[in-house]
Amino acid sequence: MSVNEIDEQGLGPQARRSEATKRALLDAALADMEATGEASIRITKILQESGVTNGSLYHHFGSREGLVQAAIAERFLGSVTKGLAVFAHRVGEVGSTEQLFEVFRDELVRIGSPDVQTQRIHRMTALAAALPRADLLERIIADQGRYFDGAADSLARLQEHGFIRFDVDVRAFAAWFLGLSLSRLLSDIDPQLNPDNEWSEYTFRALVAILTPAPSAH
Amino acid sequence: MSVNEIDEQGLGPQARRSEATKRALLDAALADMEATGEASIRITKILQESGVTNGSLYHHFGSREGLVQAAIAERFLGSVTKGLAVFAHRVGEVGSTEQLFEVFRDELVRIGSPDVQTQRIHRMTALAAALPRADLLERIIADQGRYFDGAADSLARLQEHGFIRFDVDVRAFAAWFLGLSLSRLLSDIDPQLNPDNEWSEYTFRALVAILTPAPSAH
Structure with missing residues (x-):
């Protein structure tokens, strides 16, 4: 195998084909889950859609359940990491408490967008599907933990600069905020509520109360 | 049918038997869901456990899907109403902002108990199961809406007395808080976190920030 066949992820042609097969199976499984949840995943349909053989599916995922779990884990992680990258980038540029709250204001607008x-919904569904499956739950807890760590790293720098209260456990705060952003779903689905107004406002007041440093003594 | 056969719910013997049959089917379905989710619900097992005939199951619920949906709706509503009764009773006795925050402190301890x-977990699972099912989702939104209404009624009285900020939309706040209490699940499952400390503390600071009335002008 010549060097120019190695791609940017360090994979040769065979490993690339193997990755492409896994990707095709996962995409077909995720597309099936889209409409009516994991119960609607039909192996025959997935094999048709992905153009992959039955043997290849079992080689990569072991079983239907293996494929379902991999699709759910991917769905959970995908939505979590996308949000984190945006947030971490913005937080990296913050130079005061006021600027941090501007980032949070924008984040609350982003959280209300149709994409998010x-x-x-995907995160909530993936989490619920993982709860009765010990292996998958462990994987999702680990994925989620990496998000908490990432968000905590961004916030720790601000804490060192005194832009947020020194006694806040930034990782526990990240977990609190990630949970709260998930919980907006309850307000989203109630037609009597306008989460872009009230849910966002209460969340913003909460962030200010939790993070604002005490005024300095002089 | 004589009057003394009518029970406290106004049901005669036949209606009582019918209710008992429905109850037995729902309990068997809920017990099956307990272990590994709705996929594990086996109609033959449910009929054995409940001692109900197949015809009776279809009479009451129409189909396996009908029974599954009724069990999920019951599971969602059951956990929601239990919490509301405790909360509404305590809020009814509140005579100051400080007393309200004591009730919330106790509520946060209750939210951390193994039962809750x-x-x-049941609420999260029921909600996720309802998301791809339009009829069930509508029912769950209605159930949840009644909780929001109930909690809002309790809080509206406190608002009239000036114990909480006058410009808070108490129904939207109830939705925000119910969502937040559900979101604690994310902190519960991470072994690196102690939600009884940090999650509760951040939530308490948030409640104080959102609800505390402005100091009076004189």
Whole structure:
């Protein structure tokens, strides 16, 4: 195998084909889950859609359940990491408490966008599907933990600069905020509520109360 | 049918038997869901456990899907109403902002108890199961809406007395808080977190920030 066949992820042609097969199976499984949940995943349909053989499916995922779990884990992680990258980038540029709250204001607007509403439904569904499956739950807890760590790293820098209260456990706060952003789903689905107004306003007041440093003594 | 055969719900013997049959089917379905989710519900097992005939199951619920949906709706509503009764009773006795925050402190302790942790998992699972099912979702939105209404009624009285900020939309706040209490699940499952400390503390600071009335002008 010549060097120019190695791609940017360090994969040769065979490994690339293997990755492409896995990707095709996962995409077909995710597309099936889209409409009516995991119960609607039909192996025959997935094989048709992905153009992959039955043997290849079992080689990569072991079983239907293996494929379902991989699709659910991917769905959970995908929505989580997308949000984190945006947030971490913005937080990296913050130079005061006021600027941090501007980032949070924008984040609350982003959380209300149709794309993120769909991701929220995916996250909620993936989490619920993982709860009765010990292996999958462990994987999702690990994925989620990496998000908490990432968000905590961004916030720790602000804490060192005194832009947020020194006694806040930034990782626990990240977990609190990630949970709260997921919980907006309850307000989204109630036609009597306008989450872009009230849910966002209460969340913003909460963030200010939790993070604002005490005024300095002088 | 004589009057003394009518029970406290106004049901005669036949209606009582019918209710008992429905109850037995729902309990068997809920017990099956307990272990591994709705996919594990086996109609033959449910008929054995409940001692109900197949014809009776279809009479009451129309189909396996009908029974599954009724069990999920019951599971969602059951956990929601239990919490509301406790909360509404305590809020009814509140005579100051400080007393309200004491009630919330106790509520946060209650939310951390093993019973409520289990209910939280049930609520999350029921909600996720309802998302791809239009009829069930509508029912769950209605159930949830009644909780929001009930909690809002309790809080509206406090608002009239000036114990909470006058410009808070108490129904939207109830939705925000119910969502937040559900979101604790994310902190519960991460072994690196202690939600009884940080999650509760951040939530308490949030409640104080959102509800505390402005100091009076004189």
